[in-house]
Amino acid sequence: MSDPMKAVADDYYNRFVEGPWSITAINLVVGSDLIIGISLTSESGKGARVSFAGVRNLRLTHEAQTWPLSLQVADIRDRRWEDLNFSVEGEQGDFAFYCRDITVER
Numbered sequence: 001m002s003d004p005m006k007a008v009a010d011d012y013y014n015r016f017v018e019g020p021w022s023i024t025a026i027n028l029v030v031g032s033d034l035i036i037g038i039s040l041t042s043e044s045g046k047g048a049r050v051s052f053a054g055v056r057n058l059r060l061t062h063e064a065q066t067w068p069l070s071l072q073v074a075d076i077r078d079r080r081w082e083d084l085n086f087s088v089e090g091e092q093g094d095f096a097f098y099c100r101d102i103t104v105e106r
């Protein structure tokens with residue numbers, strides 16, 4: 001018997017993941033909130049933009065020579081940190097931050 005929740009998750013994944021993606025631009029907007037915007041393009045030419053709002057504790061180490069190709073995003077809402085809901089880290093650990101919101105536009 002198939003798992004209906006897995007089928008829904010697989011459908012969501014297939015509709016929105018068309019990688020591999022290339023980073024075409026990274027924007028930092030400094031105001032009352034720090035926002036990191038990453039523009040992406042897939043091999044098929046489709047684009048997407050991921051925005052991270054309410055960024056805190058941005059860390060770029062001296063080894064970070066290129067922007068990470070893979071980001072690990074963890075939901076940390078259960079920690080109940082004020083205005084911080086997600087932890088984001090680059091694949092090598094040389095790029096990391098916490099943020100309040102994540103928005104994906106296609």
